[in-house]
Each structure stands twice: as structure tokens, then as C-alpha cells.
Amino acid sequence: MDDKSLIKIVSLVAVFVSCLLAVFLLTVRTKNRLANSLFGVFILLNAVDISSWFLNEFLFKYPTVLVFKATTGAIINPVFYLYALALCYSDFQLRPKHLLHLLPFALVNLVLMPRFYVADAAAKRVFLEHFGTTPESTFMLVLGHLQFVFYIVAIFLTLRKYRRAYRENYADTSIITYDWLFQLTVTITVVHAIVILKNTLGFTPYGRLFNGFELLVGLNSTLILSWFILKALYNPALFRSIDSTIAPVEELRVDEPPVATTPPRQPAPAITAQIQRLQAHMAQAEPYLDPELTIQDLANQLNMPVRELSLLINHHLDQHFFDFVNEYRIQKAKRLLKDDSQKSTTVLEILYAVGFNSKSSFNTSFKKHTGLTPTQYRST
Template identity: 55%
Template sequence: MNSNNLIGIISLIAVFVSLLLALFLLTVKTKNKLGNVLLASFIILNGIDLSGWFIFIVTQHFPNLEMFRRSTATLINPVFYLYALAICFTDFKLKPIHLLHAIPFVVYNLLLMPGFYLADYNTKILFFENYRESTALVAIMAFAHLQFTFYIIAIFIVLKRYKKIYLENYTDTTTITYKWLFQLTVIITIVHSIVALKDLLVFTEDSTIFNRAQIIVGINAVFILCWFVLKALYNPDLFRGIDSKLKPVETLIAKNASTSLPLKEVHIVKNNEQIQKLRDYMFNYKPYLEPALTVQDLANQMEMPVRDLSIMINHDLGQHFFDFVNEYRIEKAMEILRDPSQKEFTILEILYKTGFNSKSSFNTSFKKHTNLTPTEYRKTNSR
């Protein structure tokens, strides 16, 4: 079997898996339908791109269709970016302004209109025959890599904002949005780097090396798509987003500073009173035992503005809301572990009793707070 046939088979498998996964995402019940639609669109667009390794045998006789197929690659990165926004922010909706992301796709096809789409059949065939030696290939590749870099940076900025706001406002450790999207973005970046190296080989005279590089890219695509399938099957409702209207605490502080300038001494006294009120509430009412506690929930319970509470915890106490609440949970867990009358409780039961719902996050937080695992702490304090 020659390398071209092997590349065709690998890409055919990748496209088949893509369509299956896209069908699953479009039909599975989920709270975040838009996120699934955008992810399915991203996967389909990648499948269309990968199909070029086997479908060109047919589409070469329909040059306009083949060129349009190639142009859809300019939509891959924008759709992935919109997908990132959709799963990070619960209130995200597609708006007419998002059509601006399709500008490269439109411009690409408009530029080809006079020199390709409206040209005669023989000119189009000649274009494909000389494609690897043309200046158009260099321009298209350069744009593709620049576009990818722009959107990947934008996605990492979204992730940074998401993580910051989440830690300042939520405590539910079961969310895997950040981890999933971060892993996915890193993997896509690595694969794109391999594709970039492969693209450089297109200008070499040795087609064997280029074909081998294409095989590696195709195998990577199959493995990544299979990883997608496993993730989707095991976690059909993967994500918990946040409200995009939430602002980082540093933004709230800057806004407060620009609107009011209270006397420093008065501010300190008032703040100390509020902090003590907060600590008393946490000790007496134990709201931290609620696994899905948010800063909004706590503010409602204490009947105080959520902005003031968020600033108090995240700025005045110097802790993320996430860490602040987990400290109380760990202290409660330590109390149970030290109590001989509660030794029948397993570590798993204790973590659920204290507001955690993830063993890994409980162990991580406990080790961070005590430098011991829960089991080690129990043994040390039972002597």
C-alpha cells in the first residue's frame, strides 16, 4: 500500500468519526445546546478539511466545489473561539456582530471570484496542478497560521478571565469546563504546530517526507477525535459556565475608587466589622456545607450587596471565594477526622458531609491546608 492510499484511508476514518461525534453532539440532550452545536460545527469543519485527502479524486472534476471546500477552513478557528465563549459563559448568545468572524471566509471567496470561480474549466484545472508551486499557497498558509495564532491567544484570554471569575464567585469543584477547554486548546495548538511543520515540507522536492508528515497528522486527528468521542460519551453534560456580566474584583475596586473616596480610617473600621460579621455567619450557620455555594448565594443569605461581599473576600481577605469557603470545609473535615466518635465515617463520606463532591479536589485542598492527606491526618491525630 502506497502512502497516498494510506493517507486516504486514515482521513476517511477521521471524517467518519467526525460525523458520528457531530451527530451525537447535535442530538444529545444538554442544557448548553448552543455549545454543542458550535462544537459539532467545529468538528464538521475539521472533517471537511481532512476530507481533502480522499475526496479530491471526485472534486477535482468540480473545481468550484473543491475550492469552496478549501475556503471553509477559514471558519474553523472562529467557530472554536465562539464555542469557547458559549461553554464559559452561560448567557452567551450568537448575535449579528459575530458574523464579523466570517469576514476572512467571505474575502477569501471574493478574491478568488475573478481569477478562479469565473475562469474557464481548463484554467481551474491548471491552477490545481500548479498549486504547490504557486504564490497563492504561500499566502494562504501564512494567513491560516496567523489566524490560528490570533484566535488561540483570544481563547487563552477567555480562559484566564473565566478561571479568575470562577474562583472569585463559585465553590462547586465538579466543574471541568476550564480543564476540558484548556486541554483541548493545548492539544489543538500542538497538532497545529505539527501541521505547520508539515506545511513547510510542501516546498521540499522530496514528496516522501511530506507524505509521511501527512500520515502523522492524519493519525493524530483520528486519536483526537476518538478522545472527543470518549469525553462526550462519558460526560454528555460536561460544563458549568459563568455569567459573563460578572466582573473581576479588581474591576469592581477600580470602579469604587472612581466613584467614592471614603476616609481611610472609617473604611478600615467598617470593613473589620463586616469581616467579623462574615466569620460569625460562616461559623454559626455553616453555609459552606452546600456544595454549589456561590458568592451570590452567600450575599443573599447575609442580606448584603454581592459586590461588597466579593470585594471583602477576594480583596480585603486576600483569598479567592473558592479558597475562602474550602478552608471552612477543611477545618470541618479535620474536626471530624480528630473525633474518635466519628471514626466510622470513611474519607469519602466525610468529604460529602463537608461540602465537597470530588475526591481529587478534597485531597488537593486538604493537602494544601495541612501538608497531609486526610488518611495521614486521621492516623496522626488518632494516637
């Protein structure tokens, strides 16, 4: 079996798996319906792109369909970006302004209009035969790579803002949405780099290497899609999103009056009183035992505006919300680990009892505060 035949088989499997996963995402009933639908569309668009390895020969008889199919690649990156927004922010909705993301797709088809779409059948076939050397092909290639860079940077910036806001407003350190999107974005970036290298080799005499890289891209696509499915199976509740109106504390401080450059001083009496009230509530009511505690929940308990509480913890106490909450959790865990009446209680039971829901995040936080693992601390 030669490389081209193997590429066709691999790509056919990848497209089949893509369609199955996309149908599932488009039809499953979850609270993340918009995000799942966008991800399903993203996967279908990639399947259309991958299908070129076995479908283009057949579609050469229908040049208009073939070229239009190729231009749908300009929609892939915008859809992935919108998926990232929908996954990160629970209040995200598609609006008319988001149609602006279709401009590259419209521009590519507009560029193809004079010499292809309005040409006769014979001229279309000649255009396709020499497509790789046409200015339109170069334009599509350059625009595609520039578009990819633009949207990948935009996604990383979105993730950076999301992570800051999450750490400042949620006590659960297991940020599965961030981890998933970050891993997915990095993976897509690596695959795109391989595609760039493949396309570059296509302009060189190293045709054998070009075919090898085509096979590599096809295998990667299949493996990545399998990873998608495993991720969905192991994490049926994907994912935790936040309200887009939640801003990092640096943005909240913009509205505060500027402070003169003077030596450090004690907090104002009102701030000190708020801190004491907060600390007393944490010690007496132990709200940190709730693994799903958010800064909104705590603000409601204290009858305090969430913005004010966020500034109090993240600015005046100089801690992220989850660091602040986990400090109390670790202190309680230390007491339980040293309590003779709790000797039969396992470390796993203790971590759940104090509000953690992940062994890895508990061990990381515990070692950060004590320099020891929970087992080591218990035996000292």
C-alpha cells in the same frame, strides 16, 4: 499498502467518526445547546478539511466545489472561538456582530474571484494544476496561520479571565470547563504545529517525510475525535459556565476611589463589621456544606450585593472565594477526622459530608492547609 492508501483509510475513519459525533452534538437536548451546536459545526468543518485526503481526487472534476471546500478552513478557528465563549458564559448568544468573524472566509473567496471563480472551465483546471505556486495559495496559507495564532491567543485570554472569575465566585474547585477547553486548545495547537511542519516539508525534497507527517496528522485527528467521544461519555453534564457579567475582582476595584500610598492600616469599622457578620454566618449556618455553593448564593443568604461580597472576600480578606469556603470545609473535616465517634467514617464519606465532591480536590486542599494528607492527619 503504501502511505497514501493508509492515509486515505485513516482519514475516512476520522471523517466517519466526526460525522457521528457532530450529529449527536447537533441533535442532543441539553442546556448547553448553543455550545454543543457550535462544537458540532467545528467538528464537521474539520471533517471537511480531513476529507481532502480521499475526496480531492474525485472533486478535481468539479474545481469550483473543490476550491470552495478548501476555503471553509477559514471558518474553523472563528467557530472554535465562539464555541469557547458559549461554553464559558451561560448568557452568550450569537448576534449579528459575530458575522465579522466570517471576514477572512469572505476575503479568501474575494481574492480567488478574478483568476478562478469567474474564469472558464479550462482556466480553472490550469489554476488547480499550479495552485501550490500561485499567489492565492500563499495568501491563503499565510492568512490561515495568522488567523490561527490570533484566535488561539484570544481563547487563552478568555480562559484566563474565566478561571479568575470562577475561582472568585464559585466554591467548587473542579473547573471541568476550564480543564476541557485548556486541554483541547493545547492539543489543537500541537496538531497545528505538526501541520505547519508538514506543509514546510512539502516545499522540500523530503517527500517521504511529508507523507509520514500526513499520516501522523490523520492518526492524531482520529485519536482526538475518539477522545472527544470518551470525554462526552464520562462527562455527560459538561460543562459549568458562568455569567459573562461576572468580572474578576481587579475589574470591580476600578470603580473604587484611589487609595493614597500610605502605610497599611486596619479596615474601616464598616468593613470589619461585615467581615465579622460573614464569619459568624459561615460558622453558624455552615453554607459551605453545599458543594454547589456560589458567591451569589452566599450573597443572597446575607442579603448583601454580590459585588460587595466579592470585594469583601477577594480584596479585603485577600482570598479567592473557593479558598475562603474550603478553609471552613477543611476545618470541619479536621474536627471530624479527630472525632472518636467518627472513627468508622471513611475519609471519602467525610469529604462529601463537608462539601467537597472530588477526592483529588479535597486531598489537595487538605494538604495545602495542614501539610498532611487526611489519612496522615487522622493517625497523628
